[in-house]
Amino acid sequence: MVKRKILRVAVVEDEGLLRSMLTEIIEAHPGMTVVHALPDATTARRELLPGTADVVVMDVDLGDGNGVALSVVLQRADPELRILLLSSHNLMPLVLSVRNEASSPWSYLSKRSSLDRATLLRAIERTAEGQVVLDPELSRRAVARADSQLQALSPAQMSVLRLVATGLPNSAIGETLEITQRSVQNHLFAIYQTLGISSKEAYPRVAAVLRFMQETASA
Amino acid sequence: MTAATGGRSRRRSEVGWWRTAAGLSDGVLVVGVCTVVLSQFGLASIAQWAVWETIEPFPAGAESVSLAARFGGVVLANVAPLVVAVAALAVAGLARRSWTIRVAATLGIALAAGVLRTQLLLWVRASAPPPWAWVIETLSGATAIVVAIMLGLLAVDARRRSRVKDEVAAQALGELESEEVQIRQEVSQLLHGSVQQHLVVIAAQLDHVADLVADAGADDAAEQVRGLAASLDEVREGDVRRLSQTLFPAGVDIGLFHAAQLALARVPAHVATELHLGPLAQRFNEITRPQLSVTERLLELSALEEAVTNALKHGDARRIVVRADVAPGSAPGLAVLEVTIDDDGGGPPTGTEPALSGLARLQTRFEQHGGELEVGESPIGGFRLVTRLPFAVVPQDEPGTG
Ligand SMILES: Nc1ncnc2c1ncn2[C@@H]1O[C@H](COP(=O)(O)OP(=O)(O)OP(=O)(O)O)[C@@H](O)[C@H]1O
Ligand SMILES: [Mg+2]
Numbered sequence: 194m195v196k197r198k199i200l201r202v203a204v205v206e207d208e209g210l211l212r213s214m215l216t217e218i219i220e221a222h223p224g225m226t227v228v229h230a231l232p233d234a235t236t237a238r239r240e241l242l243p244g245t246a247d248v249v250v251m252d253v254d255l256g257d258g259n260g261v262a263l264s265v266v267l268q269r270a271d272p273e274l275r276i277l278l279l280s281s282h283n284l285m286p287l288v289l290s291v292r293n294e295a296s297s298p299w300s301y302l303s304k305r306s307s308l309d310r311a312t313l314l315r316a317i318e319r320t321a322e323g324q325v326v327l328d329p330e331l332s333r334r335a336v337a338r339a340d341s342q343l344q345a346l347s348p349a350q351m352s353v354l355r356l357v358a359t360g361l362p363n364s365a366i367g368e369t370l371e372i373t374q375r376s377v378q379n380h381l382f383a384i385y386q387t388l389g390i391s392s393k394e395a396y397p398r399v400a401a402v403l404r405f406m407q408e409t410a411s412a
Numbered sequence: 413m414t415a416a417t418g419g420r421s422r423r424r425s426e427v428g429w430w431r432t433a434a435g436l437s438d439g440v441l442v443v444g445v446c447t448v449v450l451s452q453f454g455l456a457s458i459a460q461w462a463v464w465e466t467i468e469p470f471p472a473g474a475e476s477v478s479l480a481a482r483f484g485g486v487v488l489a490n491v492a493p494l495v496v497a498v499a500a501l502a503v504a505g506l507a508r509r510s511w512t513i514r515v516a517a518t519l520g521i522a523l524a525a526g527v528l529r530t531q532l533l534l535w536v537r538a539s540a541p542p543p544w545a546w547v548i549e550t551l552s553g554a555t556a557i558v559v560a561i562m563l564g565l566l567a568v569d570a571r572r573r574s575r576v577k578d579e580v581a582a583q584a585l586g587e588l589e590s591e592e593v594q595i596r597q598e599v600s601q602l603l604h605g606s607v608q609q610h611l612v613v614i615a616a617q618l619d620h621v622a623d624l625v626a627d628a629g630a631d632d633a634a635e636q637v638r639g640l641a642a643s644l645d646e647v648r649e650g651d652v653r654r655l656s657q658t659l660f661p662a663g664v665d666i667g668l669f670h671a672a673q674l675a676l677a678r679v680p681a682h683v684a685t686e687l688h689l690g691p692l693a694q695r696f697n698e699i700t701r702p703q704l705s706v707t708e709r710l711l712e713l714s715a716l717e718e719a720v721t722n723a724l725k726h727g728d729a730r731r732i733v734v735r736a737d738v739a740p741g742s743a744p745g746l747a748v749l750e751v752t753i754d755d756d757g758g759g760p761p762t763g764t765e766p767a768l769s770g771l772a773r774l775q776t777r778f779e780q781h782g783g784e785l786e787v788g789e790s791p792i793g794g795f796r797l798v799t800r801l802p803f804a805v806v807p808q809d810e811p812g813t814g
Contacts, residue, residue, distance in 0.1 A: 261666045265699050282662045286677040290670045340684035410681035
C-alpha cells in the first residue's frame, strides 16, 4: 500500500471561533495537518513562508486587509501553493476575476450556505490536487446565462457539470445522479466537446468549472 | 443626444480659468496686476505726449533731439518706473509681508520711481518746467504705482483667502467621505450579519411553531405560520441582503474591476454580459495595488448599477457590454478612468429629452469628483452611458490601500 503524503494546511481566519473549528476539523482528518492557524494578513505575510504549506484556507474579510490580495501575494512567493477562499458574502466570481493574477485557479466555499465537515475536507483535498471546487449551494443555484455555450448543454450534462464544479469525483457523481461512472465519463466528454475544451488538457475539469463559473448568473 | 448634460462645458471652462489663475505664484500675480495697471497709465502718458507734440511747439533748445529720440524717451520714462517697481517688489517679497511693511515699502518704491519718471520726461523736454508741474507729474506717477502695487497685493490676499476656504472645504469633504465609507461598511455588515441572523432564527422558530401547531391538528394555522416564515425569508433574502449590498457592494474593498465582475455576475441570467478592460486598465488592475479610493470605487459601481437597472427597466435589454480603459490625466500622476456601458435595449426615447433622475444624481456626484457623464445611443442598438473620472495613480512601488 502506498503511503500518502500528509497534506499541510494553513488556515487564515480572523474569527477565533471559526478558526479553531476549522483547525479541529482538519486536524481530525488522518491525511491532513494544520501547519499554521493565523488571525490576520500581517501575521500570514510573516509566518506563511514559501514551501511550508500545500493549501491555504483563506477568509476573504480579514481585519487588516483582504484575503484575496494576500492570496495573490502568497502565491507569487510560492506558485505551488493552492488557495481555498472562504467568505460570508457571495464572492464566488472572484475565482474568475483573479485567474490572471493567480498561479493556479482557486476554489471557493461560502461560509453561509454549505460549510459542513465533509464539504470542507473534500474541497481541501481536491484543491490540493489542482482541481477547482465551487460552493455546492451556490453551484446548485447558478443558472446558465443567455448567449452562453453552457446553454447548449443538455439538462443531464448540466447536472453533471454542476457536480463536477463542487469537486465530486466521477464515482460520487454517478451515485448522486444514479447513473454509471461510464455515463458520467461520456457526459463529461460531451461537455468538453461542446465547450471546446480539449480532454488532453492537463486539467480539463478545471477549464470546465471555470467556464461554468463564467457563463452562469450567481443568483 | 449628448445634450443631457447641458451646462457642463460652460462650468468646466470657468473652472479651467480659475485653475490657471490659481496656479500662478503670488509674486507672478502681483507683478501681473502691476504691469496691467502701469501699462494703462504709461499708454495714457504717451498719448498725452503725442497730443502735446502736435499742438504745442517744442520748447527752444530741444531741436537737437530728434522726434524718434523724444518718443523713445517718453516710452522709457514710462517703462522705467514699472521695471523699478517690479524689481523692488521681487527683492522685498512684499506678497509675504505684513500690511505695515507693504504700505511703507510701496510708498518708498512709488516715490523713487515717480521721481525717476519725471526726471526722464524732463530730459525729453530739455528745459526746466515750473516747480508745481514737477510736483504734479511726480505725484501722478507715484500714485499710479501705489495703486498698481496695492491692487496686486489685494489680489494675492483675496486668492489666499479663497484657497484656504477651498482647502478647508476639501478637507472637510475628505473627512466626510471616509466617515461615510466607514458608516456604509458598518451598517452593511450589521445588516448582512446580525439583522440577517436574527431573521433566520425567527424564521426557524416560526417553522418550529408551525410543526407544533400541525401536531395539534390545526393544519390551516400551521400553513399560515409557514407562510409567514417564508415571507420573512423573502424579506431577508430580497430586502436586507440587497440593502446591505447597495450600501457596500461586495468586493469594493478588493478592487473596482473585481467588484464590477461580481456585480455583473448578479445580472439576471436572461441578459448576456461582457466586461472588457483596455490595455491600460489591465495594467491598473493589479490586485496588490488597487487604484481609486473606496469612495471613487463606490461612485463607479453606482454608475454601473444605475446603467444596468436602467437597461433592464427602460430598455428591456438582452445584452450589456462594459468597457473600461484608462487615459493620461491633466497632470503627471493623474489618470482618467473611462467606463462605457452599452445595452441593446430600446435606447434613449426619441423626440423629447428624457427627464433625468438617477442619472442626474449620478452626474452631480461625478462632477463633485471632477468627472463627467455622457449619455447617448449605443452602437449595439440601445442606450450608452459613458463616465469619466480623474484619479490619482497609486505608484508602482507603494503598496496599495485596499
Ligand atoms: N438603458 C436605457 N434604455 C432606455 N432608456 C433609458 C435608459 N437609461 C435611461 N433611459 C431614459 O432616460 C430616462 C432617465 O433615466 P434616469 O436613470 O435618470 O431616471 P429613471 O431611471 O427614470 O429614474 P430613477 O433612476 O430615479 O429610477 C429614463 O426615464 C429613460 O427614459
Ligand atoms: Mg434610473
